[in-house]
Amino acid sequence: MLDDTDRRLLRYLQSDPTAPISELAERCAMQPATAARRLEKLGAKGILKGQHAVIDWSKLGFAVEVSLRFTLDKTAARAFDEFQDAARLIPEVIAIQTFLGRVDLRLSVVARDMAHYQSLYRNQILTLPHIAEVEALMHVATIKTTETLPI
Amino acid sequence: MSWDTTDFAILRALSADATMSAGALGRELGLSQPATWRRIKRLQDEGVLAGRRVDLDAEALGFGVAVFLGVKLATKGRVSLEDFERAVTAIPEVQTVQHVLGLYDYRLRVVARDLSDFERVLRRRIMTLPGVGDVEANVLLSEERLAGPL
Numbered sequence: 001m002l003d004d005t006d007r008r009l010l011r012y013l014q015s016d017p018t019a020p021i022s023e024l025a026e027r028c029a030m031q032p033a034t035a036a037r038r039l040e041k042l043g044a045k046g047i048l049k050g051q052h053a054v055i056d057w058s059k060l061g062f063a064v065e066v067s068l069r070f071t072l073d074k075t076a077a078r079a080f081d082e083f084q085d086a087a088r089l090i091p092e093v094i095a096i097q098t099f100l101g102r103v104d105l106r107l108s109v110v111a112r113d114m115a116h117y118q119s120l121y122r123n124q125i126l127t128l129p130h131i132a133e134v135e136a137l138m139h140v141a142t143i144k145t146t147e148t149l150p151i
Numbered sequence: 152m153s154w155d156t157t158d159f160a161i162l163r164a165l166s167a168d169a170t171m172s173a174g175a176l177g178r179e180l181g182l183s184q185p186a187t188w189r190r191i192k193r194l195q196d197e198g199v200l201a202g203r204r205v206d207l208d209a210e211a212l213g214f215g216v217a218v219f220l221g222v223k224l225a226t227k228g229r230v231s232l233e234d235f236e237r238a239v240t241a242i243p244e245v246q247t248v249q250h251v252l253g254l255y256d257y258r259l260r261v262v263a264r265d266l267s268d269f270e271r272v273l274r275r276r277i278m279t280l281p282g283v284g285d286v287e288a289n290v291l292l293s294e295e296r297l298a299g300p301l
Contacts, residue, residue: 002212010207017169017203049206053165056201057299060154067251067258084295094299099219101289106219110299137221137253143236147204149214149262150243 002047005030007151009038010048014148017051057094062110064117067137069103072130079130080105090124152197157182159301161190162199166298169203214262216269217291220277221255225284234281244272255287 005028012019012027025035042048057065072079080098087093087107095108109125111117125134160180164171177187194200209217224235232250239248239259247260261277263269277286 007212010205010212014205014207017205045211047208047211049208051169052167052204052206052296053162053169054201054204055162055166055299056198059152059197059199059201062300067249088295088297091300094297096295096297097219098292098294099289100292102287103289135254137251137255137258140250140252143248143250143257144240144245145247145249147246147260149207149209149212149246151212 001045006038006042009035010042011151013039013048014146014151057110061112062092063113064111065139066109066111066117067139068107068109068125069135069137070105070107070128070131071102071133072104073132074104076130082129083131086128090120092120092124154194154199158190158194161187161194163298163301165191165200166296209262213264215265216263217294218261218263218269219289219291220257220259220261220273221285221287221289222257222259222277222280222283223254223285224256224282226282231282235283238280239277242272242276244276255285 008028009024012024016024021036021039022032025032028035030038039048070083072083076082083105084096084098087096090109092109092111093107094110095106097106098104099106107125109117109120111120157180161176164176164179173188173191174184176182176191177184180187182190191200209215224231235257236248236250239245239257244261244263245259246262247258249258250256251258259277261269261272263272273286273288277283
């Protein structure tokens with residue numbers, strides 16, 4: 001359903017999303033109008049779902065980022081739903097992921113400093129429902145984050 | 152640097168749709184186009200707006216599987232960290248590499264076409280990385296990004 005030209009277009013778009021359409025078109029050796037039309041089509045098909053700003057939380061004063069990995073008490077029937085509903089209400093949670101594996105669920109949490117993190121952890125995280133186990137990975141550095149697909 | 156609620160509103164809007172023009176964004180927030188543009192520029196200059204992420208339907212493009220790996224290095228020391236990092240960032244299927252403290256040393260996000268393709272990446276690329284020790288894999292089932300404390 002996708003041809004090589006579409007793939008090439010998406011590959012360049014991923015590598016430099018802020019580049020103007022004229023530049024993108026030039027790299028793919030096509031007219032800007034053609035590139036725009038193809039992107040629009042990819043959008044309509046739901047393949048190009050959108051573009052989102054990446055926020056550097058540390059620059060906003062949130063110096064601490066922690067991955068909290070949970071295993072849940074699966075004897076409770078709605079453990080996942082109730083945990084996720086409650087986690088969504090914590091403003092400092094920036095991502096929720098569910099997994100198949102040893103870990104059931106992961107939260108990405110940002111905090112201003114360690115004191116802020118500690119109070120978050122005690123008062124909001126540990127009070128989430130159905131937690132069986134929790135472990136934390138503290139982010140030291142992001143070495144690579146392209147989040148591009150090798151298309 | 153201090154940021155106000157208008158800056159936060161801009162960040163919220165751009166995390167939802169980064170292609171919004173300053174004019175359209177300003178109209179939504181009741182700001183003029185130049186005033187909105189200046190704020191966006193300041194957020195970019197200060198590094199708060201760190202770029203854009205293109206959201207593609209991975210499955211439609213043939214990448215049905217995303218796996219998070221926790222990697223523990225078998226041997227440590229500065230040289231081995233650098234060797235590992237250089238080698239791991241060169242793998243196209245590895246989307247994210249984070250250096251972490253805790254049970255693991257690194258956290259990787261890997262995409263693959265399917266589970267057997269993932270097995271190939273794991274065996275040929277990941278397990279052969281310099282210094283690699285324990286590896287734990289968790290297959291991503293769902294992912295939800297939230298606006299965060301804005």
